[in-house]
Amino acid sequence: MKRTVHAPISELLRVFEFSSDEMTYYLNIETGKFAMYSNLSGGFDEDGNEMKGSNVFADEKYVEISGTHSYEIFRDMERFVASISDSPLKTQLTQSLRERGAFRRFKEELMSHLLEQERWLRFRKECMLQRVHDWLEENDLELE
Secondary structure: OOEEEOOOHHHHHHHHHHOOOOEEEEEEOOOOOEEEEEOOOEEEOOOOOEEOOOOOOOOOOEEEEOOOOHHHHHHHHHHHHHOOOOHHHHHHHHHHHHOOOHHHHHHHHHHOOHHHHHHHHHHHHHHHHHHHHHHHHHOOEEEO
16 A cells, blocks of 8 residues: 655655765655765754664655666666767767766767757656656655
8 A cells, every 4th residue: 555745746856866875865754854864974854953873764754765876867868869860969979978977978068959958858857757756656655
């Protein structure tokens, strides 16, 4: 049975985007607020108060948010490039993904193609929304 959570989708999207190997977010399914654990500074509850203890988010009311890994974003970029019909741009972006600094190069290439840049931003948001919906499904949660 799915549990209903009162959390804004916009905030959940933000958390998915900013989670990393160093910083993990948790959703309090009772309050719909987000807590955070940092490898550098420890755990903080939904109000920013420091939490002491070895496993501060072991409580069943917290669900870990997996976030988005860089390899997932890279795959999104590859899928986006495959969808481009402009052959020279497709070639440039494909090359940018093969070089060091792929994320920066990809972004720089798109800067001079405003329509494709806007399409990328929409595409990226759709990918993030899908990740959020998949995460909700995996954790038997639904947003209200």
